[in-house]
Structures are given as C-alpha cells and as structure tokens.
Amino acid sequence: MSDLLPLDEPATPVLLEGVAPPPPPDPLDALIAAQPAGHSLFRGLYNDEAAFARDMERIFGRHWVLAGHESRAKEPGQWFTVEMGGESVIIVRGRDGALRAFANVCRHRGSRICLNEQGKSATLTCPYHAWVYNLDGSIRSARHMGEGFEKARYGLKPVALETAAGLVFVSLADKPLDFSVAKAAIDAAFGAYGWGDAKVARREVYRVEANWKLAVENYLECYHCGPSHPEYSKLHALEQPLHQIAAMNAEMIGRTAAMGVNVPEIDARVGSETGQAPVFVFRYALYDGVKSGGPDGEPVAPLMGDFSDYDGGVTSCHFAPSSFFIAYPDHGVLYRFIPVDAKSSAMELVWLVRGDAEEGRDYNLERLTWLWRVTTEADKRITEDNQKGVNSRFYEPGPYAPVEPNAINWVAWYLAEIARA
Ligand code: FES
Ligand SMILES: [Fe+2]
Numbered sequence: 001m002s003d004l005l006p007l008d009e010p011a012t013p014v015l016l017e018g019v020a021p022p023p024p025p026d027p028l029d030a031l032i033a034a035q036p037a038g039h040s041l042f043r044g045l046y047n048d049e050a051a052f053a054r055d056m057e058r059i060f061g062r063h064w065v066l067a068g069h070e071s072r073a074k075e076p077g078q079w080f081t082v083e084m085g086g087e088s089v090i091i092v093r094g095r096d097g098a099l100r101a102f103a104n105v106c107r108h109r110g111s112r113i114c115l116n117e118q119g120k121s122a123t124l125t126c127p128y129h130a131w132v133y134n135l136d137g138s139i140r141s142a143r144h145m146g147e148g149f150e151k152a153r154y155g156l157k158p159v160a161l162e163t164a165a166g167l168v169f170v171s172l173a174d175k176p177l178d179f180s181v182a183k184a185a186i187d188a189a190f191g192a193y194g195w196g197d198a199k200v201a202r203r204e205v206y207r208v209e210a211n212w213k214l215a216v217e218n219y220l221e222c223y224h225c226g227p228s229h230p231e232y233s234k235l236h237a238l239e240q241p242l243h244q245i246a247a248m249n250a251e252m253i254g255r256t257a258a259m260g261v262n263v264p265e266i267d268a269r270v271g272s273e274t275g276q277a278p279v280f281v282f283r284y285a286l287y288d289g290v291k292s293g294g295p296d297g298e299p300v301a302p303l304m305g306d307f308s309d310y311d312g313g314v315t316s317c318h319f320a321p322s323s324f325f326i327a328y329p330d331h332g333v334l335y336r337f338i339p340v341d342a343k344s345s346a347m348e349l350v351w352l353v354r355g356d357a358e359e360g361r362d363y364n365l366e367r368l369t370w371l372w373r374v375t376t377e378a379d380k381r382i383t384e385d386n387q388k389g390v391n392s393r394f395y396e397p398g399p400y401a402p403v404e405p406n407a408i409n410w411v412a413w414y415l416a417e418i419a420r421a
Contacts, residue, residue, distance in 0.1 A: 028054060032419045038408055039397035046211040046390050051418075052342040055212075056085045058418045059321045060172060064179060064277045066323030066336050067091055067161075067168040069352060071199045072118060073099060077135060080118035082170065083346075085339040089159050089170050090114050090124065094135040099163065101170045102137050102156035113156075124156070165190035166198055167325070167334070177272055182279040182319065185266045189281045189315055192263045193327040194305025198352040201301075201331075201359065202369050205348045206380050210387035212345035215337050216322055217411065218383050221404035228382050232375045235290045235297050236314070248285035252313035256283075261306045263315050269409060271416050278320040278413070286312050292328045293371040301330040301353045301363035318406065320413065330354075331363075333372050343387060349376055 028050045031042055045051045067082045067089065079092035081104055088104035090113065106113050111128035123140055124133040132140040137156035142149060160176040162169045164186035171177065208215050218224065225233045256263055269278045290297035291310035299310065307329040315327045322337040332352035339345050351369055359365055389395055400408045 029419065032415055035415055036397055037412065038400055040217070040400070041213065041411065042397055043390055043395055046213060046387075047342055049342055052085070052211075052339070054418050055339060056087075058420070059414070060084050060087075060339065062173050062177070062272050062417070063321050064160075064162065064169045064171045064177060064182070064319070065321070066319060066325070066334060067101070067170045069195075069198065069200050069334065069350060070099065070163060070166045070168055071355070073168075075120070077122055078118070078120045079114060079124070081114050081116070083338060084172070085341070087172060088112060088114075089172075090156075091161070091168055091170070092124065092135055096136075098136075099161060099168065100135075100137060101159040101161040101168075103159055105157065106131060107139070107154040107156065108142070165193075166196040169319075169323075177277040178275055179277050181266075181268055182277045185264070185268070185279050185281050186317060186319075188262070188264050189266075189317065190325070190327055190332070192261055192306050193315070193329070193332060194307075194354060195327070195332060195352060197355040198304065198332060199355045199357070200350055201353045201357075201363065202351040202365060203348065204369075204373070204376075205346050206376055207340075208345050208347055208380050208383055209343065210345060210383045211343055211390075212322060212337050212339040213414070214386050214390070215345050215347060215379070215383050217407045218379055218386070219324060219335065219337070220318070220407040220410050221400075223401050223404050224382060228378050229375050231295075231371060235286055235293060235371070236284070245284065249283060249313075252285035252311055253283060255311040256313060259306075259308055259311060261311070269318070269320065269413060271413065271420070273420060280318040280320075281315065283313050283315050286314060288312070292330050293333075294367050295370050299330050300328075300368045302357050303330050304332075304354045318410075320410075321417075331368060347376060347380065349373075 031044050035042055035045065065084065068080060072080045073091055073093040076093050076095045076097065079090055082089050082091065090102045090104045091099065093099055104112050104114055106126040106128065108126065108129055108131050111126055113124050113126045115127060129143065131142045133156055134140050137158060139151040139154050142151065160171040162179045162183060164183040167186065263283060265283055266279060266281050269280050270276050290312060292299045294300040310329050317325050324335040326333050334350040336348040337345060338348060349372060353363055357363055
C-alpha cells in the first residue's frame with residue numbers, strides 16, 4: 001500500500017490536542033504572492049475593499065505623507081486640514097509659534113472638529129456639543145461635564161509632524177519611521193530653492209475616479225508624456241534616449257554648480273523594515289533654452305533661494321508613498337495623491353512662489369499654473385480611462401516598458417510594504 005494520498009483528496013490536517021489549527025491563508029496575501037513582477041497589478045489589488053483597507057493600514061498608516069506648505073499656517077491660530085482615506089488631521093500653529101498636528105476627532109463623542117479646509121481661530125471648537133480645545137490640543141472647556149471631569153485626559157490626540165524646507169509632513173503611525181534622512185535631503189535640495197520662505201500661490205484639488213495607485217503609477221512614468229502631454233513634452237526632456245538625457249543632465253548640473261548652488265541628489269527608496277522614511281531626490285534637464293514651466297519655456301515668477309539665474313533644470317522628489325514635488329528656479333509644484341476609497345482618489349496640486357512675490361506684479365497666475373494644470377487635467381482623464389479598463393472582465397496585468405523604471409520600482413516597493421505585517 002502506498003503512503004501517497006490520491007491527488008484529488010486533500011490531506012486531513014492532524015490536530016494535536018490543545019494546538020489551534022493554522023489560520024486559513026488570507027486571499028489578499030495569496031493575490032500579492034501571485035502578482036507577476038514588472039506588471040501592472042491584479043484588478044483586486046486596485047479595486048477590492050480588502051486591498052484598500054490594507055493600503056490604509058500598511059501604507060498610509062505606516063508612512064509619512066506630505067500635508068502642505070507651512071505658510072498655510074503661518075500665524076498663531078491658523079490651521080488647515082488634510083484628509084486621507086477617511087482620516088482627517090488638523091495642522092495648527094500654536095500661540096508659542098510651534099506647528100502641531102492632531103486627529104480631527106473630538107474626544108467627546110468623536111465628531112469632526114474642523115469642517116473646513118483651512119481657517120484661523122483662537123481655539124478649536126467642536127461644532128457638535130461645543131467642547132473647546134486650545135491650540136496646543138488641551139481642553140479649554142467642556143460644557144456641563146460636572147465636577148469630576150478630568151480635562152487632562154481628553155486632549156486632542158497628537159499626530160506626528162515634521163517639517164523640511166517649509167514642507168509639513170504627518171504620520172499616522174504609532175511609531176513613525178525615522179524622518180532624519182528625508183529631512184536632511186529635502187532641507188538641502190529644496191532649501192537651495194528657498195522653499196522655507198515660499199508661499200502658496202495656488203492650490204487645486206482634482207477628484208479622480210480611479211484608485212490612488214493608478215494615479216501614482218501614472219505620475220511615475222513618462223512613457224505616456226509624448227501621446228498625452230504635448231505641452232509638457234515640449235519643455236521636459238524625460239522621454240529622450242537615456243544617453244542623451246545623461247549628457248543633458250551633466251551640462252545642467254554644471255550650470256547649477258557654476259552659480260554656486262548646491263542641490264544634492266539622493267536615492268534612499270528604502271522599505272519600512274529599515275525603520276526609515278524613503279526619499280528619492282533627483283535632477284533632470286529641460287530642453288535647451290527652456291528656463292521654466294511657462295507656456296513658452298520662459299520664467300513665470302521671481303527667482304527663488306540661492307538661484308541667481310536659470311540653470312535649465314528641475315529638481316524632483318519622490319517621497320513615498322504618494323507625495324511628489326518639483327522645483328524650478330522660480331517656482332515649485334507639490335503633488336499629493338490622496339486615497340478616498342477603492343475606486344476614487346484626489347490629486348492636490350500646490351504652486352509655490354517666493355514669499356514676497358505678489359500676484360499681478362511678480363507673477364501671472366495663469367502663466368504660473370498653466371503647464372501643470374493642462375498636464376493634470378490630461379492625467380485625470382487618462383487615469384480614469386485606465387480605471388475603466390481595469391474594471392473590465394478582459395483586464396489582466398500587463399508588462400511595464402523598460403522606460404517606466406520609476407513605476408516598476410514603486411510597484412515592487414508597494415507590494416513588499418503591503419505584504420509585510
Ligand atoms: S462630539 Fe464634540 S463636543 Fe460632542
Ligand atoms: Fe501625465
């Protein structure tokens with residue numbers, strides 16, 4: 001008699017007394033394990049509620065994200081809110097000048113406290129039963145709560161906050177990843193562009209009917225730039241053969257150095273198992289003669305930071321998982337991808353200019369915002385079309401092109417993050 005079981009008869013696990021059987025495998029983990037490398041994701045990883053919940057836990061619950069520019073809360077009492085997949089965080093400047101972040105959740109019965117995107121107030125008052133919080137999160141007053149009410153126990157829950165080169169980052173994690181490498185990299189590169197003293201010239205939020213990862217993947221590759229972004233492709237040389245890009249970049253970096261400006265690059269796209277926040281700062285050249293992102297490649301605002309001239313280059317930062325920013329010598333653009341639910345997201349764009357620049361005198365908003373507005377409108381459309389295709393019964397993961405290395409790297413990083421408990 002053979003001790004081999006017939007193939008169609010699953011083995012019955014032998015249970016030892018007092019030992020619990022292993023839990024059944026999580027279908028999401030099985031999907032992650034089966035995902036082919038170098039390909040777009042399985043539909044379930046975009047569309048399923050379980051995948052969205054995993055994203056909120058292991059990506060947005062673990063990583064730092066860009067919240068905005070400090071100038072939105074410059075004075076004591078100024079605040080703004082940031083949303084992420086159902087969570088909301090208040091960023092507020094205290095009377096002591098410190099910037100703090102709190103969960104936008106009242107400690108009475110949980111109402112949202114700040115209902116608007118931004119504001120200025122002496123205190124933060126919950127609209128439901130009017131508990132009043134000081135700007136440092138402590139309770140100021142809680143009506144009719146009686147003698148024994150211990151105010152000290154019910155301050156707003158703090159959220160980790162860091163700043164670098166005027167940018168504000170928050171982390172929902174209980175034990176946030178070490179931000180020091182990212183801070184040094186962002187301070188050095190974007191500090192050279194004077195972002196610490198910049199101001200927000202314009203902010204736009206585009207609702208995108210697509211999973212946030214489709215929007216991020218689209219941002220990360222320029223394979224689509226030729227067909228989809230004729231405006232962008234006239235100014236930015238990202239779609240050229242790699243050796244040509246390398247030569248143009250070397251010339252551009254020489255021009256930056258000749259001006260006495262130091263913009264260090266770094267590639268630290270690490271996983272969270274290192275305990276560190278990932279950051280990638282790199283530079284690339286614009287086409288010959290192109291100075292900035294204006295309609296004709298011309299300047300759009302006064303020079304910023306250490307720049308005394310245009311170097312024909314751009315500095316870009318990919319700050320995992322979903323925050324991106326780019327600097328031209330005369331303006332900056334922040335790009336945030338915000339998950340809303342499994343099949344919708346938002347793209348927030350922020351244009352930065354020198355802090356003392358005045359609209360009408362120093363810059364024209366139309367010219368300043370033109371390039372990334374038309375680019376983002378096109379990105380919204382192509383990403384939504386992408387989602388429609390992913391929803392189809394005929395969709396299956398397709399291979400990335402070799403000219404999409406940032407998207408390939410990001411997807412591999414993402415899969416490792418959501419696989420790791
Ligand atoms: S929920 Fe905020 S005061 Fe009641
Ligand atoms: Fe695009």
